[in-house]
Amino acid sequence: MTVESPFPDVSIPDKSLPEFVLDGVPDRGDTPAFIGADTGRRVTFAELRTRVDALAAGLSTRGFEHGDVFAIYAPNLPEYPVAFHGVTALGGVVTTVNPLSTVEELTRQLDDTGATCLLTVPPFADKAAEAADATAIEEVFVLGESEIGTPFPALFDTEVDPPDVVVEPDDLAVLPYSSGTTGLPKGVELTHRNLVANLCQMSGVELPEFDAHDVSIGVLPFYHIYGMNVVMNWHIREGVTVVTVPNFELEPFLETLEEHSVTVAYLVPPIVLRLAQEPVVEEYDLSALSLIGSGAAPLPEEVATACASRLDCLVKQGYGLTEASPTTHFTPRDPDRVRRGTVGPPLPNTECRVIDVETGEDLEPGEEGEILVRGPQVMRGYHNRPDATANAFEDDWLRTGDLGVVDEDGYLRVVDRVKELIKYKGHQIAPAELEGLLMEEPAVADAAVVPKPDRETGEIPKAFVVPDGDIDTDAVKSSVAEHVAPQKKIREIETIDEIPKSPSGKILRRVLIEEHVEGKDDSARLGEPDTR
Incomplete structure (x- = not known):
């Protein structure tokens, strides 16, 4: 069955992304749009508009x-949205790169996109130059x-006006790269219309998400679509101040929440988990925080x-993927509309x-x-990957690759990735279900x-856990077994110092498999008859 939105359709204007996002910026004047948590640098809403225009002019003089x-x-950084919207205002395409990328990974993305200009910061300048x-x-x-490259301020050193460029809604705006949790990252072609539509859709939910006094924290990386459109672009459009955090460390993060009286925080599950569990959280005044949104x-x-x-704040979830803006x-x-777990x-x-x-x-x-x-x-499709694009769609429906369950009211519960299902004696087991029980x-x-x-069963569920003090793994296995059908029992548990995750908080199961499962000698165990 097809589940439709309970909210009325919204009108999507035929505007470019920067035109739509920056539409009301001059009216907000000297209110900070972005504040650097580490440097204190500020860009007001009025300055944002001026600098975007100046950057577009500077780039145009360079061809x-x-x-x-x-x-x-x-x-x-506070300058990130200036560069982003200066480029898109010219009809250029922004490809955002994970700052943790190696030279090889950066080279691969630059080569795939055909990028001609690159913006970086001094710590990454050597890799950028290579x-x-x-x-x-x-x-x-x-x-x-930096002794490498052209200083970024040189782009603003021009007295010409930005050129009049016609940017069509269906023009390509950004080329972010998917996380690559199951393979090499792919470039995702998102148009101005895609991104503007999603901003309109999020604002079109019945209750407003923000008010005029909200302050948000920009800890989600802007290179990732979640940080890019949900935090950076949506917050500009809605007039919300964003305090930018260049990298996550718990105590500096908590200090920033307290110092700036942050009211809204869009986060990923690993950060929400630490807010729920870490004793040091009690040392900070987070009373201004009224909303946490979780995704990814x-x-x-x-x-x-x-x-x-x-x-003592509202915690709610959303769902999406790079391919859906x-x-x-x-x-x-609305607390009455929140259904935990969905x-x-x-x-x-x-x-x-x-x-x-x-x-x-259909189910x-x-x-x-x-x-x-x-x-x-x-999305329009994957960049330079017609094969992957064809596989991603069933007619005009995007196949997310995620498992889920919809309730009678259309609320979705996301279970796991289809490709990460464990096949045990013909049964399909979702790792996330077992992970949820382990976290309890x-x-x-x-x-x-x-x-x-496993020779006898095909595959068995193996758990990796980070202990919180002493742990009896047999007791943990028995406890989880009480809550699942026999085929879903965890068969092995191995302790580990850290669970590898992507910057957006997704568990990198392929890393665990490559480093801790593949290549191990299981001949003795595999030779035993299965009695499980």
Whole structure:
């Protein structure tokens, strides 16, 4: 069955992304739009508009024009949105790069996009220069003191006005790269219309998400679509001040929340977990915080409840993916509409289906299958990958690759990734279900479950846990077994210092498999008959 949004459709204007986002900026004058948590540098809303225009003019004098690609290889900084919107105002395309990327990874992305300009910061300048030499990059700009490249302020050293450029809604705006949790990252082609549509959809939920006095924290990386559109762009559009955090460390993060009286925080589950569990949180005054939004990975119900109770604030989830700009499901800012463990109903103008993984048949509420979505926020396709684009769609429905269950009211619960299901004696087991149960164990601080090859059964669920003090792994296995069917029992547990995760908080199960499962000698165990 097709699940439609409970919210009325919204009108999507035929505007470019910077035109739409910066529309009301001059009216907000000297109110800070972005504040650097580490440097104190500020960009007011009025300055943001002026600097975007100046940057567009500076780039045009260097020959940068409509359709050219500009790479940003930097952490969250107040200048990030200036560069981002200066480029897109010219009809250029921004490709955002993970600042933790190696030279090889950076080179691969620059080469795939054909980028001609690159913006970075001094700590990454050497890597940027090396990658530039191997690709089509014509000029490297550096934000800060560096002997490499052109100083970023040089782009503003011009007295010409920005050129009049016609940017069509269906022009390509950004090329972020998917997280690559199951393979090499792919460039995702998102148009101005895709991104503008998603901003309109999020604002079109019945209750307003923000008020005029809200202050948000920009800890989600702006290179990632969640930080880029949900935090950076949406907050500019709504007039919310963002305090930028270049990298996450718990105590400086807490200091920033307290110092700036942050009221709204869009986070990922690992940060929400630490807010719920870490004793040091009690040392900070977080009373201004009224809303935490969580996305990028499923947030266990018990973690959301613990965090909300501890901080006395609303904790709610949304759902989306890079290929959908990113949001497809959203919970209104209304305690009575929050259903813990779910990501809310579809956004306005968005439809959702859940299909059987094996047969492709539509499923009914309460039945688990792959999530498909359709709406104006869905990508144009994968860059230079027509094969991957074809595989991502069923007619005009985007196959998310995620497993989920919809209830009778259209609220979606995300279960796991289809490709990460564990196949045990023909049964399909979702690792996230077992991870949620492990996280309820007092002796477990963090957990991940992966498939381990087994001669008799195909695969068995193997857990990796980060202990919280002393741990009896046999007792943990027995406790989890009490809550699941026999085929879902965890068969092995290994302790580990840290669970590898992407910057958006997704568990990198392939890393655990490569480093701790593949290549191990299981001949003795595999030779035993299966009695499980």
